[in-house]
Amino acid sequence: MGNKIIILCKEANHVCDKTQYKEATLWEKFLLNIHLIYCKVCRKYSKNNANLTKLMIKSPVNLDPISKENLRTAFEKELAKHK
Amino acid sequence: MPKHTIDPNQWINRYSDYLFNYTITRVNDSEKAKDLVQDTFVAGLKSMKNFKAEASERTWLISILKRKIIDHYRKINSNKGKAEVRISYNSEENEGDWLEERVADPFDKTAEDTIENTELGLAIDNCLKKLPSKQAQVFEMKTILNYETEAICNELNITASNLWVIIHRARTAMASCLEKNWF
Numbered sequence: 314m315g316n317k318i319i320i321l322c323k324e325a326n327h328v329c330d331k332t333q334y335k336e337a338t339l340w341e342k343f344l345l346n347i348h349l350i351y352c353k354v355c356r357k358y359s360k361n362n363a364n365l366t367k368l369m370i371k372s373p374v375n376l377d378p379i380s381k382e383n384l385r386t387a388f389e390k391e392l393a394k395h396k
Numbered sequence: 397m398p399k400h401t402i403d404p405n406q407w408i409n410r411y412s413d414y415l416f417n418y419t420i421t422r423v424n425d426s427e428k429a430k431d432l433v434q435d436t437f438v439a440g441l442k443s444m445k446n447f448k449a450e451a452s453e454r455t456w457l458i459s460i461l462k463r464k465i466i467d468h469y470r471k472i473n474s475n476k477g478k479a480e481v482r483i484s485y486n487s488e489e490n491e492g493d494w495l496e497e498r499v500a501d502p503f504d505k506t507a508e509d510t511i512e513n514t515e516l517g518l519a520i521d522n523c524l525k526k527l528p529s530k531q532a533q534v535f536e537m538k539t540i541l542n543y544e545t546e547a548i549c550n551e552l553n554i555t556a557s558n559l560w561v562i563i564h565r566a567r568t569a570m571a572s573c574l575e576k577n578w579f
Contacts, residue, residue: 334538358538361571368574369539372517376481380430384437389436392404394504 321345326353333366400449402456404441411439411454413460422465432468436461516578523573527566534559535566 320328331337332345349356374382414437419429439460447456524532534552536545538559549559 314513318536321509326564327560330560330567333567334545358568361575362567365567365571366521368516368541368578370522381412384412384430384434387434388408388437388441395441 318344318347320348322348323348324356325352326358329355329359329362333362368396402444402447402449402453404437404444407440407453408439408455411457414454415457418458418461419465423468424448428468432434432461432464435464439464485522519578520570523570523577526573531562531566533570534562535570538563 325345326336328341328345332342337345345359349359412433415433416429418434420426422431423429436457440457443460447453450457494506510534527535534548537548538545545556545559548554549556554562
């Protein structure tokens with residue numbers, strides 16, 4: 314991304330994607346924000362992208378099947394002891 | 397009102413996801429959360445005869461779990477700050493009544509939140525199913541399972557720029573799909 318202040322939409326979107334996983338550098342985020350000042354399309358993309366991240370965080374996490382099975386076997390042992 | 401019954405054989409099926417979810421939002425460590433859920437089930441089993449059928453099984457289990465979570469934090473605290481000065485406002489003659497304790501717990505999830513969250517989970521699942529399988533796989537690994545970029549690249553034998561292109565396409569599709577079905 315060289316030393317230029319003006320970046321292409323493609324690059325801006327890439328930085329935006331990285332930002333969702335906290336992998337963009339401070340300089341990249343700075344460039345993205347400069348880009349967003351004048352680019353309406355990317356502003357919209359950034360907004361949707363951030364919303365998606367928010368939803369993914371909010372969505373319920375289920376136990377993965379393996380640990381659920383572990384939990385079940387451990388619990389069934391207890392259950393047998395109890396009876 | 398139907399009388400509440402208790403049936404430990406069904407606990408894992410019915411409540412393990414719910415309890416896990418409840419715990420993970422509070423302790424932020426999935427290994428710890430699994431342990432706490434298991435402890436809760438075992439403790440529930442041991443004190444089954446104290447179940448008074450006034451509340452549903454789930455509420456009852458949650459109340460045990462809450463204690464377990466508090467104990468967990470107590471344990472961490474006593475490990476890290478033995479020299480910490482603790483001020484007890486709870487003296488013999490006057491019960492503690494700090495303002496903070498009188499307001500409802502903002503982190504306590506209401507039934508409505510749970511329903512909304514379940515629906516959101518379904519909407520996300522549906523949108524994931526519509527993605528091409530490669531995109532869904534990468535997106536899931538990156539976003540839900542929180543794998544490192546490098547780990548995914550090694551596993552699937554792709555380059556980092558491949559990965560970001562796939563992620564970009566998946567995110568665009570997911571965002572528009574959820575916009576239609578959720579917002």
